[in-house]
Amino acid sequence: MSARILLVEDEPGLVMTLTDLLSAEGYEVESATDGPSGLSKATHEAFDLILLDVMLPGKSGLEVCRDLRQQGKDVAVLMLTAKTQLYDRVVGLKLGADDYLTKPFEPPELLARIEALLRRVKRDKLMPVARYEFGDVQIDFASGEVLKKGQAVNLAAKELELLRYLIDHRGKVVSREELLEAVWEYQPGVSSRTIDVHVAWVRQKLEDNPQSPRHLHTVRGVGYRFSA
Ligand code: CA
Numbered sequence: 001m002s003a004r005i006l007l008v009e010d011e012p013g014l015v016m017t018l019t020d021l022l023s024a025e026g027y028e029v030e031s032a033t034d035g036p037s038g039l040s041k042a043t044h045e046a047f048d049l050i051l052l053d054v055m056l057p058g059k060s061g062l063e064v065c066r067d068l069r070q071q072g073k074d075v076a077v078l079m080l081t082a083k084t085q086l087y088d089r090v091v092g093l094k095l096g097a098d099d100y101l102t103k104p105f106e107p108p109e110l111l112a113r114i115e116a117l118l119r120r121v122k123r124d125k126l127m128p129v130a131r132y133e134f135g136d137v138q139i140d141f142a143s144g145e146v147l148k149k150g151q152a153v154n155l156a157a158k159e160l161e162l163l164r165y166l167i168d169h170r171g172k173v174v175s176r177e178e179l180l181e182a183v184w185e186y187q188p189g190v191s192s193r194t195i196d197v198h199v200a201w202v203r204q205k206l207e208d209n210p211q212s213p214r215h216l217h218t219v220r221g222v223g224y225r226f227s228a
Contacts, residue, residue: 003048003118007031008038008064009080010056018051021107027114035059039067042075046172049076049118052097054088062091069096076121078113080105132167134215134228137206139163148206158183159202162195166216166226175223199224 005022009015010033022029030045032038035058042050042064050068054061065077079092079100089100098120101113132139138147141164146153155163161183166174176192184190199218203210217225 002026002028004028004030004046005114006038006042006045006047006050008033008035008042008050008056008061009053010034011053018110021111022114025111033057035061035064039064042068042073043071047075048121049078049114051078051080051114053080054092055082062088062095065092065097066095076117078117135208139167146206153205155202155205159198159205162198163202163206163216163226166224170226170228173219173222173225177223179223195224 005027007015007018007022007029009018009031012033015031015033019029019031030041030047032041035056037058038050038052038056038061039059041047052061052064056064059067061079065079068075068077077097077099079089079097080103081088081092081100082103089102092100098117099113101110130140130142132141136149137153139145139160141160144155144157144160146155146160162179165179165183176195179195180186180190180192184194199216200210203213203216207213207215215226215228217227219225
């Protein structure tokens with residue numbers, strides 16, 4: 001799945017150039033041209049990375065970044081600063097920006113930074129949760145031990161991997177396609193039906209009422225969502 005990038009930049013020429021450049025690289029690009037609309041988009045839509053100019057009308061990039069972090073948004077933020085704004089770079093990083101790039105920059109430099117940042121974010125997201133609890137279920141992912149109401153429950157390896165993936169992405173809708181890629185790595189003979197069956201098994205083992213699950217939700221026509 002291609003990464004979604006939000007470009008918050010008020011200079012129309014740069015918006016056009018960067019949108020073309022990033023789209024040509026296969027990224028999905030949305031843009032906003034002032035601070036408040038940038039913040040609103042970043043708050044209400046899912047992005048993998050935000051390219052955030054510092055000098056923006058309405059609300060500076062620094063404030064947008066700060067507000068996002070205060071809302072608990074952990075999307076990757078790459079700040080675009082002017083050469084003279086050393087102060088902004090320092091403050092930006094303090095406020096939660098992941099990296100910055102000084103204007104003017106060369107396209108290859110920008111693309112390299114974006115790639116590096118997306119890789120880093122992906123790696124961080126894959127950092128294993130060692131233990132996880134929800135309801136009356138306790139999971140130790142390292143040992144594979146699962147307890148429900150204190151009783152050991154036996155989950156098959158794929159069931160545990162599936163559950164772990166959904167838990168790592170808790171609160172978000174995970175598509176069957178994504179699960180096929182992440183958990184089954186497109187093994188031959190594995191279809192979305194395989195996923196549905198595994199979800200049903202996990203529900204059977206862990207949900208109080210598998211017919212009306214409280215944690216492993218079906219999102220009709222899309223996939224699944226885990227909530228604690
Ligand atoms: Ca600007």
